[in-house]
Structures are given as structure tokens and as C-alpha cells.
Amino acid sequence: MLKGGLVVVGQHIAASGPLDELRQRYPEAPIVHKGKALTPPVVNAHTHLDLSTVPYFRGPYTEFIQHVIDHRMKRTPEATQQGLEALRALGVGGFGDIAYQPEVVEWLLEHCALPGVVYLEVINRNPTEAEGIASWVARRLSEWRGRNSQLRVGISPHTPYNVSPALLKKLVEIARLEGFPLQMHVAESPEETELMTQGRGPLQALPERYGFPPYQALPGLTPVRYLAELGVLGPHLTVVHGVQVDEEEVEMLAQSGTLVVACPRSNEALACGQMPWDWYLKHRLEPALGTDSQSSSPDLDVRNEALFLWGRVDPRVLVRAATRSGYRVLGLETPRITRGTPVSQVQSW
Template sequence: MTKATVIRARGMVTLAGEGPARGEQLFAPLRRLDDAALVLVNGRVEEATGWKRCSPPPGAEVRDLGEVCLAPGVINAHCHLQLSHLAGRTRWGGGFSVWLESLIPLLREPLSAGAVAGACEDMAARGTAHVGDVAGEGLALTDAAARRAGLGITHFCEWFGMDAPFIDGGRPWPPRCREALERSSVPVTDVSVPLEARCAPAGHALYSTAPEVLREARQWCLEQGRVFALHLAESAEETSLLLEGGGPLFEVYDGIVLPDDWRHPGLRPLALAMKLGLVGEGTLAVHGVQLDPQEMAVLAASGAALCLCPRSNAHLAVGDAPFSSAVENGVLCCLGTDGLTSNTDLDVRQEAVFLRERCDAPPEALLRMLTVNAAAALRLPRAGRLERGAPGAFCLLPESLCF
């Protein structure tokens, strides 16, 4: 049975035909349709055009949204959905290690299916079409919640610890995710692929995941065409730990995550990641706050993508998300919210609003980061555009992102 819907709005930015953009390409004009119509048939875009030119199928439902501007459903490239039950309970404003110390005791609490479901439903209601989520023991729970909410999801199965072996029976999955993956053989209704095909092994960070595990996870992702993700250069404490072997982050992790025989590598985060072979096409580095302009140029030349989480960085007082430096050096940039332990909500549009207000970033650049750039970073070939045959997910643009 065919289900057709026509969405009418004051304006629409489709990004039809657009690919990922870097540097000055981010600022190129985008076409806006006025008095627009989005025709959806069975959840796919049939037509995106002006109201007077649209040709809806007979019997199509018409929804007039009024004085709003539509855009493709946005993509939250980095999130921690499994920590949603800890919202509002961590300490902000004192730096990364202060926040981490407040978080660690809370991690003993059981996950909350209700909190994850609520977070997914809220994201979908605000126009998020897809999320890149850091996965742990709640992988199956999170996947089910996202599917019920109509969210696409990519799971980054995160290795954490300096003593965990990478390979066990030929499978690359961390123990926290392995059981859920072995149990799952149910395909996803809309894309007909098993859970494992939407997962990738990932590293937490250079200071918390064994180097050999990071190397093997990255190599597996290269061989399988998956995205490899890790937190990189998020705080000055991380840089100090790797360069000098001390500081607040060392005090938090010493004897708990860092073994007694651990020795600091004496390298800045990007240099160490490059040495381990972690950076290149298919890498999604998250945060990048401490990357200097020279390092940003190296990251750009490697082909890696960078996910900025500006509100999380501000809340934790780790520094400003390096929007200007990343753009000037031609890095492929996208946006993420991080999680509710470091942010007030998971609406990735608000990351763009924050950069618009804080950095005077132009709406065209921000909209590309929310859509086609994030789709490229997560390797989602049909996402991020409203064009014939694409998924029919759309969002309402905040006023400050309209043009």
C-alpha cells in the first residue's frame, strides 16, 4: 500500500546534489526554495520543489507547517546514549579531570532503558535522522531504542583499558559488545542489514586504550570499510599526560586504567595517533580542542574527519571547539553533542546555533556540517540530502540557521 505525504513550508534547503565540503567550499551559497513542497512516498523523497510545481500522488495527505524552513534530517556524529540516565549529575566547569572524577562512581549504576528510549525519541522529534553512538554493554538496548524512535544509528563499539586483548576467536568486538552482537541476527526493517554491519570497533582514547588494540581496530575498520572513531586531543590534561606523564588525568587513572608499568610516550596526541597509524581516510576524530594549526593541517591532509562538540567543550571548560582552525586548514568537519553527562540535550542543531552565536559561523557552513559532511564522515551515502530516492527525514531549521 502506497503512503504519500506532502509537506508544505515557507522555505526548504534540500542540499540536493551536494557532497562533503571543506574549507571555502563550506561557505558556498545554498539554494533555498520558497513556498516549498516535500513529497514523500513510503518514507522516501519523491519530489522536493516549489508548491506550485509539485505533483503529489492522488490521495496524498497534505501537511502545511507554515512559517518554517525545512532541511534534511540532521546527523549527530558523536553521542553517548548509554549515559543518558546520568543527565545533570556530573560536575561541569572545573576541567576534564574534575568532570571525570564525578562521572566514574556513577558508571557503576545500571543502565536505564527508559532514559535511552527517551533520549532517542527526543532526538528524533527534533529532526535528528542518524546518530553515531559510542557503544558498550547496552548495545542491544540502545539499538532497539533507536529503531523504535525511527533513528538510524551507527554503533562505535569502544575498547577501553590497557590490558584487553583485541582478538578473541577472530572477532574484533570488545567484551562489552560481543554478547549482544553474537545474539543478534535480526535485520533492521528499513535497510535489511544485521546489527553487526552497523557496528565498528573503536578506541576510547590514546591514554585509556592499549596501543596494539587501537592499531588492530583501525586496521580491521580499513579492511572492512568501516569508520574508526576515537576521542582525540580533547583536553590539556590529555596532552600533559601523554607528553609528560603526569597531571590531573594521571592522578585519576593511575593504578586504575594505567598499569604500574605504563610509560608516557612523550608525544602530543596527534603525533602519537599518527605514529600508531590511526589517522587517515575513514577515521573520525572527536573533539580536537587541543590541535594547533599545524596539527590541523596534518589532520586535513590525512583525509580524516573531525567531529566538533562545542557545547560539551564549553561545559567542561576544556577550551573552545576549533571551528575556525579546522575550516581554514580544510578538515572535513561535522558536529556531535557528546552525551547528557556533558551537555544539556542531544539536539545537534543546537551545536550549530552555538557556533553561529560564538564564532559567527555562517549558516551555509553549519548546515553542511550537520548533513552532507556528517553523512560522509559516517559513510552514509543517501543521508543528508532531500532528493529523489533519499530517506524522507527532515528537520525544522532554527531561526538563526535560516538564510
């Protein structure tokens, strides 16, 4: 592979390019090896900072969901603060975070100095409550949007099976009209597909176990086809995971302009399989990277997500996934490394 480099003078970049060329231009400069890549600050496009104190879990997806439900009282601003400090220490350029409680959104809007999007998670399967929940969400988000914060606010309908179709349609309408970004877990596990297509499987037992309202009649369609049918796909939506898909569904995501985030280490930990990167790249949809929470990923460093896939996916795609594609998900401009860039704005991998 072509070796590249940066010339540093004082605290700033003076030149960049292929290593051989730079050596000729700066024959006196000592060479400091910096690893696999030099990039702008990476972006963690999918986190749940409020899960930062919930223990790391490995095992089937449905058991993980139970693990999260069992620890739901730990999803506090204090846990979020711990996760935010970890992100800050990693020097990320931005992040996309799902908040389970409105209090966590409030806390982040007030205290977070990093740019990105905080999405309020919505879970409600009762169609008769769709109207009320949707207008409550719309009011809260309009109010939050007026805050002076580094973060934008968005909506996260949890999964296709955990939000009624009536509510999902209303949330998408609000997002489109008001310009709020949407982020949703979709096609993550085989259990999700089994529940959606056949109305059975391990997930089916959860509502009864916890005394939650049951799943409504499920659509008999795979998650992506169901969202396409409802008119949910589009550039306002970021699909997280997109693992349990066929090539036609990848094409549907690509053609609709839907954005996608991959969380490969979490998928591995929860026995969900791996995203079919070849199909995504064939249809010109380059995913971003996220760690998911620290309860299914060992840390919040997306470079480790990329390294997990190193050798299986083109490294240039992985570098773009952790930078350009991540900034795109957050609606932020990708910083460039050029002459004059402070060296503090360069990350090594």
C-alpha cells in the same frame, strides 16, 4: 544574507530557491517564517545514549571523567532507550553512538529504528591483554554485523591514553580489514595533552583513586602526532573533539582523510576550549557536529550546537556540519530537498 524558501503544496515540496524569485512565481502563496534554515533531518554524529540518566555536569574535564566513572552503573539499555526516544522526538536523520557495555550494543541493534553507527567502547591499557581483547572485539563485531538492524557496528578506542598502543594498532587493523568504522575522543582537553606529552597532570591521579591499572609509559607526543606515528589516522577514523591541536596537526588530520566531529557545548561545559574552526576550514576539513552525552550537554539537538557557534562560524558551514558532514561520518547518503520531497523530511532551525 540571501533569504531562501520552499513552496509547499499539500504535504510535498513543489519548488525551492531564493525567496524573491519564489514570490514572483507564486504571488498568491502566503509566507510562513521558519527561522534560520530549512534542511534535511540533521545528524547527531557523536552521542553516548547510555549516559542519558547521568546528571548534567559542568566543570574541569578530569572531574567530569570522575563523575562518569562514579555513575558507570547507570549506563544501561534503559538509559539508552531514554536517549533514543529523545533523538526520535527530534527527528534526526541518523546518529553515531558510543556504547560502554556490549548489552547496550545488543539492545540498540534490536530496537533502534534510526540509521547510524553504534561503536563499542574499548578501554584497556595493559599491552599483555591486547591480543585477547582484540580477538574478542573482532568476534563480537562480526557476529553483530550479521544482525538485521538499521545500525552498523564500529569500534571506539576510548582515547589515545586509555588504550595500549598494541591494542590500538590491532583494533585499527581489524577495522581496516573488516570495514568497521572507528570513532575516538582525541585532543579534547588540556589535561589529555599534559598527560600524553609530560606524563603528569590531574588525569594521572585517576587510576590510583579507582584502583585501576596505571597508565603505561606515555609517548611524549601530542594526541594527534601520536596517532599519526602509530598509523592510526585515515578515512576509517572519526576523531571526536580535535580541540587541543595546532595548525600542523589539523593539516595532518586533513591530509590523512580523517573525519572530525565537533561538540562545542560539551567543550565549553568541561573547560576544554574551542575547536579552531578557521584552521579546519583553511585545510578543507569540514567537521560534523555531535552533542556528546546529556551529562555534558543540555540536550541531544545538534541544531543547538550550531546555534551556539552562530556568528563565530559561517552559518553555511554549520548547516553542512549538521547535515552533509554528519551523514558522511555515518557512511550514509545526504537526503536532498527537492520537488516532491515530503514536507515531513524538512527541518526548520
